Amino acid sequence: MSGTRLEQKERTRRAILDAALALSAESTLVALSLRQVAKEVGIVPTAFYRHFPSLEDLGLALVEESLDTLRALLRELRRSAGDDFRSIIDGSVGVLVAQVRGNHAHFGFIARERFAGPAPVRAAINRGIEIAERELAVDLAHLPGTSEWSEEDLRTLSSLIVGAMVTTAERLITAGPGSPEEKQITDSARTQLRMLVVGAINWRSRP
Amino acid sequence: MSGTRLEQKERTRRAILDAALALSAESTLVALSLRQVAKEVGIVPTAFYRHFPSLEDLGLALVEESLDTLRALLRELRRSAGDDFRSIIDGSVGVLVAQVRGNHAHFGFIARERFAGPAPVRAAINRGIEIAERELAVDLAHLPGTSEWSEEDLRTLSSLIVGAMVTTAERLITAGPGSPEEKQITDSARTQLRMLVVGAINWRSRP
DNA sequence: GATTTGAGTGCACGTCTGTACACCCAAAAC
DNA sequence: GTTTTGGGTGTACAGACGTGCACTCAAATC
Structure with a gap:
């Protein structure tokens, strides 16, 4: 399941944004950890940096x-x-x-x-x-x-x-x-x- | 510097409350750590528990x-x-x-x-x-x-x-x-x- | 078909976290 | 004067954290 490389990347990016939105809803943005978001998305922590330079x-x-x-x-x-x-x-x-x-x-x-x-x-x-x-x-x-x-x-x-x-x-x-x-x-x-x-x-x- | 034991305790309690108020002003309550507060007050982390059961x-x-x-x-x-x-x-x-x-x-x-x-x-x-x-x-x-x-x-x-x-x-x-x-x-x-x-x-x- | 690219992996590290436990010692109680 | 109490200390541990680095391997490029 996937299309071109850019499509796949965009899909993961969206997944990160959605996960962050969902997780921050249970507290705040500042209480968010990179590792939590990564786990929720289903990627390894360091992969996060492929999409955002920082939290x-x-x-x-x-x-x-x-x-x-x-x-x-x-x-x-x-x-x-x-x-x-x-x-x-x-x-x-x-x-x-x-x-x-x-x-x-x-x-x-x-x-x-x-x-x-x-x-x-x-x-x-x-x-x-x-x-x-x-x-x-x-x-x-x-x-x-x-x-x-x-x-x-x-x-x-x-x-x-x-x-x-x-x-x-x-x-x-x-x-x-x-x-x-x-x-x-x-x-x-x-x-x-x-x-x-x-x-x-x-x-x-x-x- | 100190009075009776209860006065001293109350003074540390106030110091904890003030420190927490000051620190949380720079972000949020949920982004607060017990150790930060203790350091700000000038006590060792575990002493915190003498005043509050938890954050x-x-x-x-x-x-x-x-x-x-x-x-x-x-x-x-x-x-x-x-x-x-x-x-x-x-x-x-x-x-x-x-x-x-x-x-x-x-x-x-x-x-x-x-x-x-x-x-x-x-x-x-x-x-x-x-x-x-x-x-x-x-x-x-x-x-x-x-x-x-x-x-x-x-x-x-x-x-x-x-x-x-x-x-x-x-x-x-x-x-x-x-x-x-x-x-x-x-x-x-x-x-x-x-x-x-x-x-x-x-x-x-x-x- | 051979080469390059880049999202995702796996490991390793130093730092920070909460909290358990044994301890100290001055004030309070006797 | 002796004993008890309790705020504060110090050490220790397991877990989570951000992030650096060398890696894989499929898609994109040539």
């Missing part, structure tokens, strides 16, 4: 992959946006739940390593989240009613929304797929976004 | 301590609450910044271990945060304008506020004490809370 590079590859998944979520959110606030909110929560469900290894990785990971990993994740906030702020500026908002207020609202999304994602991960709490979490997320929208609509129209 | 028990002691600090923050927030919304918000953000500043080892610990820590540690932290949300919901129910809110809506608003607070605390920790971002973070936190309050005030008064 740290493995970690960075995992961040990159996880951030790709995060960016895919953002793209999907933007793509599925409806017209009125209610459909935007319901749609967004649905998309969020679906994406977290389908990629909970990646989202779990981000949640765990955001504060506990090695410094470069933490930095990359926070950069990713900040970019998400900035992009959302731009989107928000195109919505009705935000025309005379300050740059700063847009960022603040965006940060609130992203924060609520992140918290919801973390809750979904903690609760586990198909758990009884899931419905309650999505309901709560919907209400949270509605409250935020109500706050936004009335912002600056009252003192 | 896991050390971890649990640290969680307990950190959650105490969190509870102190909540108490202080409630104690300092003013009359009108503006003073409540400004006061709360001030208290939050001061407490995080004065105990960033504990708050940093909570942020890191909330998702990356060992299962019992994660559970304890999430329980602590949930209790904070519930208590805040009770406080909110006593505020003017929330008389006919449902239990569920109160919890949702409470969860939004706590979420914003947690995010702010995490930002303060990441930014570091006395950093230039600090002012921006506190300003942003104030605006966030104001937006949340505006949302709350207008909740259910519009459809």
Whole structure:
């Protein structure tokens, strides 16, 4: 069982990434050992070096992959946006739940390593989240009613929304797929976004 | 240098806790070794067992301590609450910044271990945060304008506020004490809370 | 068909880990 | 003054760790 040499190599590389993702889910990236990963994959420890110069590079590859998944979520959110606030909110929560469900290894990785990971990993994740906030702020500026908002207020609202999304994602991960709490979490997320929208609509129209 | 035997024991115990807190700040609790801690404290590895049965028990002691600090923050927030919304918000953000500043080892610990820590540690932290949300919901129910809110809506608003607070605390920790971002973070936190309050005030008064 | 390449092997090493055990000696108890 | 207690020491061991090095042998290249 195999194809060309490059295909085989790519397959082992994937196996390493998957094994690292699975093993780090039971604790953290920093608690990962090269030998553990190698054993899980089914190769000898030193073979690891054929794919990554060090464990740290493995970690960075995992961040990159996880951030790709995060960016895919953002793209999907933007793509599925409806017209009125209610459909935007319901749609967004649905998309969020679906994406977290389908990629909970990646989202779990981000949640765990955001504060506990090695410094470069933490930095990359926070950069990713900040970019998400900035992009959302731009989107928000195109919505009705935000025309005379300050740059700063847009960022603040965006940060609130992203924060609520992140918290919801973390809750979904903690609760586990198909758990009884899931419905309650999505309901709560919907209400949270509605409250935020109500706050936004009335912002600056009252003192 | 020493007093009674119990005093001396307590002093070493504290030294172990402080060393573990300091060392785990550079990575995670799970990446901590008994020998590292012992070396940092200045005792021989096996002496560790005179104070804790295992590293896991050390971890649990640290969680307990950190959650105490969190509870102190909540108490202080409630104690300092003013009359009108503006003073409540400004006061709360001030208290939050001061407490995080004065105990960033504990708050940093909570942020890191909330998702990356060992299962019992994660559970304890999430329980602590949930209790904070519930208590805040009770406080909110006593505020003017929330008389006919449902239990569920109160919890949702409470969860939004706590979420914003947690995010702010995490930002303060990441930014570091006395950093230039600090002012921006506190300003942003104030605006966030104001937006949340505006949302709350207008909740259910519009459809 | 002969040669080169490179993913995976196997062994060896020095270092770090948790922890068992016998020990010391000053404070506490008698 | 004698005995007991208990925090801290020192040695020792087995296991896991990262990594260097010489190796195999099938796929790729010529």
